[in-house]
Amino acid sequence: MRRFISRILLPAFLLVPAAALLAGCGPEAGATSASAAAAPELKWDELIPKSWDPTKRYRNISLEALRDNDPRAIQMLDEMRAVWDNAPVNVALDGTAVKLSGFVVPLDNTQNGIQEFLLVPYFGACIHTPPPPANQIVHVIATQAFKGLHAMDTVKVSGVLKAARYASADMGVSGYEIKSAAVERFVATQPN
Template sequence: MTPTPSTPPSRRRLLQGLAAAVCLGAAPWALAAPYPEITWDDLMPADWDPTKPFRDLQKPDLRSDSDPRVQALYDRLRKVWDEAPTVPSMAGRQVKIPGYIVPLESGKNGIREFLLVPYFGACIHTPPPPANQIIHVRADPPVKGFKTMSAVWVSGTLGLERAGSAMGASGYSMQAAQVAAYTNK
């Protein structure tokens, strides 16, 4: 079928893309489908309760940030959250997820590596979110036009890879296929 002015625009684009793929030697089924959108909740196991390890704390009598018990509690929280479980079935999935950028490696060519986090200020203020709420994103080529805490949509392939950084531990990795400014659909 050859696209004509009477062919609906969406079908016309599909046919043009299919024709381009065939001309370039790609198999028609290799055309990239849109990345399905996921939420941050999808990255947490359904049975994981991040408060469970802290049920022994009723009303902690902590006087100030300099109290050694505050640091002990913080260290305990970091250990539990850095070891937060991931969802094995997410490995290898192509997804699209919104979040905020926390740059790890950037330069004049843009941001090559960053953490994607679910809420504004995460990883900048302590404590950072649990590892299953942080995605270590690699972008090649580097992305331009974004800065710390820019709201973005990131599309790519998820991996289960724990990595530590000064900003927090990530439970997921992603090779970004696209990073775009966030829009509310």
């Protein structure tokens, strides 16, 4: 059961906003459109409706008493995955211009670079751990392929946020998308 907690439940409780992980980093110099520059910077928790609590059902269950192969643990894992894949989005953000910082999970990778990827709030999401809830994954389609971009690189994405489901066979379900996105790479800066 410890693996169940560390692989599934722990990431839900520890959804560390990318902004916290990117503290001390700033966007690389580059041109962005005026509307993208004026867009507000979102925090990952703003993508989650205030009333949604995926862990409520599991608070009174003694998870440490369950073993990984216990049918109840397997059933809870399946139920939680379904809840996360169908996580509600914050509809108030639908159609708004935003900026959002996070980590890249590539969906394509050509010699021209990466143009389509999932943006996730914490390092390792969708790759080393089960995917976060759908309302914590943004499907990004950049205006052009970005050369030199790799899995788990940190970026800032600007564009119009839409509530739209996208299911990747291997990487999870996103609840949002940003098409024609402007993508900027982050580089570490010295703290003041």
